[in-house]
Amino acid sequence: MKAIVCEEPNRFEMKETDMPKAAAGEALVRIRRIGICGTDLHAYRGNQPYFEYPRILGHELAGEIVEIGSNANGLKAGDMVTIMPYIECGQCIACRSGKTNCCTKMSVLGVHQDGGMREYMTVPADHLLSTEGLTFDQTAIVECYSIGAHAVRRAAIEQGEFALVIGAGPIGLGVMKFAKLAGAKVIALDINDERLEFCKQWAPADFTVNAKKDPVQEIEAITGGDFPTVVLDATGNAKSMESALRYVAHGGRLVYVGLVKSDIAFSDPEFHKREMSIVSSRNATRVDFEHVIRSIRDGHIDTRSFITHRVGFDDMIGEYESWLKPETGVIKAVVEL
Structure with missing residues (x-):
């Protein structure tokens, strides 16, 4: 399985890694789109707080479920999903009050732990939301809009x-x-x-x-x-x-x-x-993700013109530097798998 790793500031490497295996309560997801966020750009330049190298970036994600067990949301293999990348502890004062977005032990995919710049990844099943009726492109920018x-x-x-x-x-x-x-x-x-x-x-x-x-x-x-x-x-x-x-x-x-x-x-x-x-305002909650998905599905958001640049996974490293230049005119870049 291929993964793009940010080894240190200003340096990506394409690497072969082992296929992940889903543990109990997790799903195996095939990544289909990766939205490039300001967080990714800052991390690449070495300006992102709460960050250590090496790291697989990527938290604006569209995926397709490959394997999943019984789950509360009725998700199944083949479903298109967006991923809530904020992994909370579920026990701290913020989590107990429903503010999982500012958990005291917050771990964000692509920031505190490896994210989605890879072909497959495992994700807690309760951090997946179905995006039925949306395209892969639309699904990839749900997280961005949720902020x-x-x-x-x-x-x-x-x-x-x-x-x-x-x-x-x-x-x-x-x-x-x-x-x-x-x-x-x-x-x-x-x-x-x-x-x-x-x-x-x-x-x-x-x-x-x-x-x-x-x-x-x-x-x-x-x-x-x-x-x-x-x-x-x-x-x-x-x-x-x-x-x-x-x-x-x-x-x-x-x-x-x-x-x-x-x-x-x-x-x-x-x-x-x-x-x-x-x-x-930090991160987002499931309520925000659901609001965004409904808004896109109901036609309230023009997602087509929002995505201005796209590139294949194998070509991303060569294009990434250009997205940091204002003259490139990037609003949202998306990586396709």
């Missing part, structure tokens, strides 16, 4: 309120889409005009603002002087995360969706005078 869906749920968005989404990468786009589905008036903020145009067409964002110009004044004007009641930062950039407070309305909420490998600091007077709430 955005969870962040919007954390934001508790109400119909008609202004939601500013900072960062027009794949996660930010997912946040915009689910904020729109929740009834928000979405403002997209990024430094790339082409990305902003895509936001306007795809999400579709109601307003777009280029952060290189005068975003504070423009956002103030868009919101009639009030500023957005919810701001979601999906950049994973410390400078952006620190400056995000200045866009939040008094009494509003700031949700940090992106993760950065550094400390962030902000002005306490600016924070306090707003009596604002700062919330983090």
Whole structure:
């Protein structure tokens, strides 16, 4: 069986490995698509928190069940599935309260343990969700969208309120889409005009603002002087995360969706005078995955234009570096098996 291993920063190797065997409670899954995430790109460059080498990357996955025993969800061999890559302990305070996405002993496939850049893998059966009616491509990006869906749920968005989404990468786009589905008036903020145009067409964002110009004044004007009641930062950039407070309305909420490998600091007077709430959003839950699958199945999301680059498994290593370059125009790259 072939697997692509990130041996150290900036170096992949294709290796032959043993075929995995499913233990009790696990399923053997044939991997059919791998979505490339910002986490994968950061890990490749050596900038991903909670990460050790060597590691098989890949956590945005579409698979086909090869073997599975009796299970609560009625899954069987031949079913197309997406994989919830967050392996929780099931016993800590977060798990006991149903917040398995922030388990104190969280182990994420492709980050803390080997992921899906291989032909076959074993997965706990209760971390598989059927994607009947979806394509392999659509199935591969369910996890990516689930991050955005969870962040919007954390934001508790109400119909008609202004939601500013900072960062027009794949996660930010997912946040915009689910904020729109929740009834928000979405403002997209990024430094790339082409990305902003895509936001306007795809999400579709109601307003777009280029952060290189005068975003504070423009956002103030868009919101009639009030500023957005919810701001979601999906950049994973410390400078952006620190400056995000200045866009939040008094009494509003700031949700940090992106993760950065550094400390962030902000002005306490600016924070306090707003009596604002700062919330983090980590991973996603089964509820979010199910919401995303329904949304795709019901035709609410244009998945076709979201995937801009694709490559075969055997050719991925040669193409990977190009996806790190902004001029390549990658929104979502998918690896086919």
